[in-house]
Amino acid sequence: MKKKGYLFALFMSIVLVLAACGTSSEKSNSDEEGKKKLRVVTDAAYAPFEYMDKDKIIGFDVDIFTAAAKEAGYDFEIVNVGWDPVFAELENGTADVGLSAITINDDRLKSYDFSIPYFESTNKILAPEGTDIEKAADLVDKTVAVQAGTTGADAVDALLGNGNEKVKKFENNNLAILEMKNNGADAVVADNAVLETYAKNNPQDNFTVIEDKEGFESEYYGFMFPKGSEIVEDLSEGLNAILDNGKYAEIYKEWFGQEPDIENLKA
Numbered sequence: 001m002k003k004k005g006y007l008f009a010l011f012m013s014i015v016l017v018l019a020a021c022g023t024s025s026e027k028s029n030s031d032e033e034g035k036k037k038l039r040v041v042t043d044a045a046y047a048p049f050e051y052m053d054k055d056k057i058i059g060f061d062v063d064i065f066t067a068a069a070k071e072a073g074y075d076f077e078i079v080n081v082g083w084d085p086v087f088a089e090l091e092n093g094t095a096d097v098g099l100s101a102i103t104i105n106d107d108r109l110k111s112y113d114f115s116i117p118y119f120e121s122t123n124k125i126l127a128p129e130g131t132d133i134e135k136a137a138d139l140v141d142k143t144v145a146v147q148a149g150t151t152g153a154d155a156v157d158a159l160l161g162n163g164n165e166k167v168k169k170f171e172n173n174n175l176a177i178l179e180m181k182n183n184g185a186d187a188v189v190a191d192n193a194v195l196e197t198y199a200k201n202n203p204q205d206n207f208t209v210i211e212d213k214e215g216f217e218s219e220y221y222g223f224m225f226p227k228g229s230e231i232v233e234d235l236s237e238g239l240n241a242i243l244d245n246g247k248y249a250e251i252y253k254e255w256f257g258q259e260p261d262i263e264n265l266k267a
């Protein structure tokens, strides 16, 4: 009896050791596939998508990328470099991914690759309550603050004319809002969720958000990559996986308090 018990224990330990070897060799295999640690660059001044919480970068984008990268089997670090450097780093190949509520558009597609879209957005107008601005076209004789190099800046340039000094351009969106707070601008144009989050979190500023569906186009965010990057497919598949398995919806609800329109993203 005793001997049988001993043999059984020995047998079980061998089974356990083999099982452990199995999982560890799986792990080292994925490293052998050459999945290096990704450098992900961002401009963390764009709540709720990416912003600083003390010394930590958090936001909807961070959670979505984390989930998609996990599905795709990538390790990564997110670094807050600022908006223009996001583009510069991808251009010269020092970073692997741009994660910054970046709108996929024709101009950028000439120089960069993008994942499938992960968020629908549109520009809106932030202005002091009581403003006479009702639509985009009303901005033509106003002073407007924007983050330089964004689709919001493009939209305002198109309305007021390139080089118009009434378009004040800032390195990040928080500085554009600060300019309006200091009475240096009549309005700020930026992505809807960002302006809505700001207005909601800063009621003492008495700012209101103005929508103009005809005046501003619908846009889609994607992860941005250097042109020809070999990891685009993997990360797009990761995104697809979390769109399908409910993780995307879970994260979306955490940040926006409602169900996402996933079909719209897939279309």
Ligand code: ARG
Pocket: 042, 043, 044, 045, 046, 050, 083, 100, 101, 102, 103, 104, 121, 147, 149, 150, 151, 152, 172, 173, 191
């Ligand atoms: N979606 C806009 C664009 O792509 C603005 C993005 C700004 N993002 C940021 N993290 N500052 O131009």
